Amino acid sequence: MNLDELAERILQGDRRALARAITLVESSREDHRAQATELLDRLRPHHREALRIGLSGTPGVGKSTFVEAFGCMLTAKGLKVAVLAVDPSSARSGGSILGDKTRMERLSRDRNAFIRPSPSQSHLGGVARRTREAVALCEAAGFDVILIETVGVGQSETVVAEMSDLFLLLLAPAGGDELQGVKRGIMEMADLILVNKADGDLKPAAIRTCADYAGALRLLRKRPQDPEGFPKAMTVSAVQEEGLEEAWAEMQKLVEWRKAHSFWARNRAAQARHWFDQEVRHALLAKLETTEARAAMDELAARVAEGSLSPAAAARDLLAELDKDDRAA
Template identity: 75%
Template sequence: MDIEELAGKLAAGDRRALARAITLVESRRPDHRETATALLQRLAQQGRQALRLGLSGTPGVGKSTFIESFGMMLTGQGLRVAVLAVDPSSARSGGSILGDKTRMERLSRDPGAFIRPSPSQSQLGGVARRTREAVALCEAAGFDVVLIETVGVGQSETMVAQLSDLFLLLLAPAGGDELQGVKRGIMEMADLILVNKADGDLKPAAMRTCADYAGALRLLRRRPQDPEGFPKAMCVSALEEAGLEAAWNEMRALADWRREAGVFAAVRAQQARFWFAEEVRQGLLAALETGAAKLRMEALAGQVAEGRMTPALAAREMLALLGAEAGQGALPPSG
C-alpha cells in the first residue's frame, strides 16, 4: 500500500481509505506496523483536530440509541462524526461488526458518519492503543467529532479517558434514591453525567436521579481548570431526541474554556506521553515472546517447573541476559 496515496485519500475524507487505514493500524504484522507508524507520523504534521468524546455506560442505559440520536443531531448541524469502540471482551466476528452497524442503523447510513467496531485484540491495552491510532486517522480524515464508546467493565473507562478530551457517563434512571452501582473512580472521571430515558413514565425518576448525581458531583472537588458548575449532570432522552443540543452546548463550552486556559493541549500532551510509555512497555513484553528470548524463557521455565531453580533465581538470570538487572537501565552504558 502506498503511504502517500493513502494519506492523500484520507485528507480528502475518503471513507474507504479511512477503513483501510484503520485495518492497517490494527494489524499485528511487523511490516504493517511499520507502514502504520510511518503513516501516522506523516498525518500528525497536518495538525487536524476533532473533539474527542469518551462515552461510558453499562448495558441497558440506551447507549446505542444515544449515540445514534446524538450523532444524527451533530451531522444535522453539518458536522462529521466518527464512532469508535473500546471493548476488549467482544468476540469479534462478521456478525458483531454487522451488530455495531445495525444497532445504529440510521447513523450508519448517514454520509456524515463513520462507525467502526472495537479492534479484535483480547488485551485491553492493545485494543486501546490501536483505537488511539484510529482516532488520529479519523482526525486526519477531517472528522469534527470522534465518539469513543466503552461498556463500563474493568479498566476500559480509564483507557478511554486517556483517549478523550471530554468524558461522558451515560446512566439510566435509578429505581430509588441510591446511586446505581457506579464504580468508584468513574464518577470522578466524568465531565458530564447524562441521565438518559428522561421520557414517558421514567421522566420523574430520571429527574430525581439527575438531581441526586448533581448533588453528589457538588461533593467532588472541582477540577481547578474547569469553570463553575462542572462536572455537571443533565437529563436527556435519546428516544425523544430531547436535551441533546443542550448537552452538546455544554460540551463545547467546556472544551472552549479548556482550550483558552491551555488545559486542552496540556492534557493531550500528557495523554501522548502515556501512550508512548504504554507502547514501549507492551513492545518490551512482546519481545519476550519471540526469537532467542522466547527460547531462553522456555528453557528457564522448564528448570523452574522441575524445581531446580526458584522463580526468583531464574528471573534474575533471564533479566541479566536481557541486560535489565535490578538497579540498571535496560540500555548498554554506551546507549
C-alpha cells in the same frame, strides 16, 4: 501499498481510504506496523484536530441509541462525525459481533458520519489498543467530532480518558447499586454524567437519579481543569431526542473554557507523553514473545515449578539473558 496515495486520499476525506488505514493500524503484523507508523508520520504535519468524546456506560444503558441520536443531531448542524465503537471480544474464541452499524442504521446512512466497529481483543480498558491511532486517522480525514464508544464500565476508564478531550458517563435511571464498586473512580473522571431514558414512566426516576448524582458530584474534590459547575449531571432521552442540544451546549462551554485557560493543549501534551510510555512498554513486552524468549521462559518456569529456582531469581536470569542478546545484536 502506496502510502503517499493513501495519505492524500485520507486528507481528502475518502472513507474507503480511511477504513483501509484503520485496518492497517489495527494489524499486528510487523510489516503493517511499520507502514502504519510511517502513514501516521506523514499525516501528522497537517495538524488537524477534532473534539474527541469518550463515552462509557453499563450494558443496556442505551449507548448505541444515544450515539446515533447525538451523532444525527451533530450532522444536522453540518458537522462531520466519526464513531469508533469497540465491541467486546470472546475470551474463548476471540471473535466479536461488531454489530454497531446495525444498531445505528440511521447514522450509518448519513453522508457526514463514519462508523467503525473494532474488536477489543484482549486489551483491557474498554477500548482496542489501536483506537488512539484510529482517532488520529479520523482527525486527518477532517472529522469535527469523534465519539469513542467503549465496551462498558468496570475495567480501566483511564484508558478512555487518556485519548479523549471530554469523558461522558451514561447511566440508566434507578440503576441501583451495580456501579457501587466502581462509580467513584469513574465519576472522578467524568466531565458530564448523562442519565438516559428520561422519558415515559422512567422520567421521574431519571430526574431523581440525576439529582442524586448531582449531589454526589458536589462532594468530590474540585479538579483544576473544570470551571464552576462542572462536572455536572443531566437527563437525556436518546429515543425522544430530548436534552441532546442542552448536553452539546454544556460540552461546548466546557471545551471553550479549557481552551481559554490552556487546559486543552496541556491535556493533549500529557496524553502524547502517556502513549509514548505505553508504546515503549508494549515494545519491551513484545520481546518476550520471540521464539528464543519463550523457550528460555519455559525452561526457567520448569525449574521454578520444581522448586530449584525462585520466581525472582528466574526473572532476574531471564532479563539478564535478554539484555545479553540485545547487546550481541
